[in-house]
Amino acid sequence: MHLTLVRLGPFRIFQKALGQQVSWFLGIAILGLISALAYYRRRRQRWFQTSERQNEVLLWTGWLVLTYGFFSIASFFHPYYMIMLAPAIVALVGIGLPTMWQQFFRQHLRWSTFLLPVAILGTSALQAWYVYENYSWLAWLILIAGVTTVALLFVAKDSARQHHWFPVILITGIIGTVIAPAWWSLTPTIAAESAAIPYAGPALLTTASNQGGLGNGTVNQKLLTYLEKNQGQATYLFATTDSGTAAPYIIATGKAVMAIGGFNGTDNAISLAKFKQLVKNGQVRYFYVSGRSSDNEIVTWVKKYGTKVATKKYSQTTSQNFAQTNQTQSTSKQASGTPPNKPTGTKQAGTATGGMDQTGTLYDLSSIN
Template sequence: MNPLIRRLRRGRAEDAPWVRPVFLGLLLGTAALYLWNLSASGYANSFYSAAVQACSQSWKAFFFGSLDAANAITVDKPPAALWPMALSVRLFGLGSWQILLPEVLMGVATVAVLYAAVRRRFGAGAGLIAGAVLALTPVAALMFRFNNPDALLALLMTVAVYCVLRALELDEGAARWLVWAGVALGFAFLAKTLQAFLILPVLALVYVVCAPGGLARRFGRLGLGGLALLVSAGWWVALVELWPASSRPYIGGSQKNSFLELTFGYNGLGRLNGDEVGSVGGRGRGGPGGMAVDLPAGMELPTRAGGGPGGGGGGWGETGLGRMFNEQVGGQISWLLPAALILLVAGLVVTWRAARTDTARSAFLVWGGSLLLTTGVFSFMAGIFHEYYTVAMAPYLAALIGMGVAVLWEERSRFPASAALAAAVAVTSVWAWVLLGRTPDWQPWLRRAVLVGGCAAALGLLFAGRVDRRLGLAAAGLGLAAGLAGPFAYTLSTLAEGHQGSIVTAGPGGLRGPGGRGMPGNGRMFVLYGPGQGQLPGGPGGQLPGGLAPGGLAPGGQAPGGQVPGGQGTGRPPGGPGGQAPTGEGGPGGTGGMGGLLNGATVSAKAKAALLADADSYTWVAAAIGSQNAASYQLATEKPVMAIGGFNGSDPSPTLAQFEQYVAEGRIHYFIASGGGFGGGNSAISTWVEQTFEKAAVDGATLYDLTARK
């Protein structure tokens, strides 16, 4: 037999015969789980799907991450997360599977890398537990089947930690692993900018303190890793900043056409302090959740649950230590978070007296420090925060569970170790009881079973070191089953539903609150309807510019009037022929909680035919304010559609003069009028179009023919 095939089938010579088959089963099971019902999400986040479609048609769009193949404007992130999906679409054509399959493969790869990182020091059992915990975390199951940048970010951050752990094992050869860690972090930056650097202080500090070799050598190797990071992230940034602005697309999300401004503003400090100028989080702009809308003097909008600046919260919910456990976030990530914290403390206590270079303690410090730092930033950030961001925590949490269980199991003959193991299981079962109680009508039997099974397992583990080993293993197995039952059930519910739009949540039907599906807290989230349909109690005439209206979603996730942010109609993504969504429930919120918020429009066959008429004669078949609206028509026609103002419709691109020039040159055929975008400085373009050109209603869509003046 070929040695490579033998190694793949058998694994390491020192491994027990069961190890490799179980590991391969874990990977195959994860793949099968994540592939199941994959197409239910259609184009998922149409914002990124449209960019993927553009990147598959134009290498220039591929390099810059443009929203359209004619390169009018980019997405509001670097393009690395788009590249795997774009290559898939370029090879196999445009479709839901072609876009989402690379995300599934990233999920499987993350499980594999996590297993490899944990098993090196703590054994195959610990690695398998860690991999299973990661695979069954609800937010991981959501985001490894979705086309946001978070899947690639989670994979690369896990790779970076693996490489640092390898460097901590070595004196000679450590520099090579630190260089690879720097490369992973650099490309993670090109996926989601500064979030990639959240754990950088932890990785650097643990290496300097705990690595073998002299202090000068440690700093020197760390410098090489930093240089690799700078090169792997900086090459793209340098090219974009040096490229003449006149011959590249506008940098979406920025106000001055600068990627550095985007990085340190909207995607950087703005996320921490809430001052996200020109974005859905712009402080002081008066919009719901900080949305950038222009209001008449003296008019203010109520915020989403959590109060306003200075009140311990903001438009994106309450901040503070309890954020990861609240009704919005808890069911996404926190099932095993209390246990992970207990096991982190226990692991550090067990390894406290070890030598400075002890790799077990270093692993607890790296994984634990990464979890604590990421959790802390997410808990207190005042800017844009979505529940799915917490997928970044999942690998760190899963590693601590696997390592902690392995260490305490080995020490179970000592009562403090068995007590800590029992406490972790008991706290997990009680917390699962609380989380499952937030969806009381969904599988009520499971709540009782988890509590009873977890408490029984905790009692057995308390005496695991004093009873027959088989009884101890039975208690451990029961505890593991009880701990994973809740997140596994939420994961299955997540996989059974399609998730669409820019704000998605995991769990059974999404997280519910008084405001309706996916509307936690007081439900006072504003929904963009059609122009002129928004009513504000207490405002001048009750009218809101841009068509914003309070009140959240109606029960079942359907917005009154059937209108959604960024488009017309039900908000189903154009996931099938003619721009129609795949079968299943659509509408704002659709299934999967807030899955329809900030989603695109349904494009009718007649509207699609109108845009495709003589399409090759134009650079852009149409233009629309806001990227989600533009994305719907672009995905339906597979032709460039200009997103005026980028994601929110608030970026100053193009200017009115530029737009008038494009029209005069005959480069844009139609202007699509809708409630797309959250308002801002592009209303001048809408006004000019309305005053200058003839409009026509095409099967519910309002189109202005920019070749037919009044």
């Protein structure tokens, strides 16, 4: 995975590497919370006395501040965890935009009149910066739409027929703020992305960038043939410790494969007693202890009481890459190398691509009473 160093600090989340994942509307959210706190303030209340509406704003502000603060200073994290910011951003944009609109046209407070134009211009400029490297034409379109929206706002403000201007203001405003993040959010779906560390962006649309992840690992075809031949009436094709090992086989066969340890193999997804019952009932016959498996009580029990299957029956020197044989992307797309702005923290840990390695051991549990 390509490393993108992201500097720590209060503006870290606005940098391209992370901002393209979550910060498209962050500026509106921040200005929106300021606008909402001012708009819903009772004139006669003291500074520490808050209205019910202000309390709602403070709730989401607390959410935003805590998560924003963490990601501003954290030394390492998977970028998809930044989805934690999304509920607060969405809520504050939804609360703040109507108050900024009201304060612009009704002049609730003189200084608050400028919050809406500043929010639109700032967001348009930020989004144009985000997309310029990939789509320079879109960056200019966003800037023009943002400036046009603000100009129309001031025209409508001084117009005797304000309501006639609102539809065109909304259309240009949407073009200036929604098109780019909407496209970014669609890229994982279009690219059929299944990465273990997912992210969004045009780089996914190249054949070289869509690598790794659950379901893109290797399938040991000899092992698969052996398991399908001997599964019998068992519910599960086999059981293993983690989703990375199980996922390619689930996708390849459509059959159930049990991951007793969840995503990384470290969760207690099922108790030993429950697992024993499944074995006793004939629902689980085979267990694969992969080379990266951790020893938990179920693995220890399997090793102690299970019967090792002869390695020659299922091992092979060359694995078949299931992701490559099921590649559905157009051959006309050319590989462009690792995406330059793939988000990450300040350092990156290694990630497994999933699939069955060649150092594990298969156990037959059918003889256990």
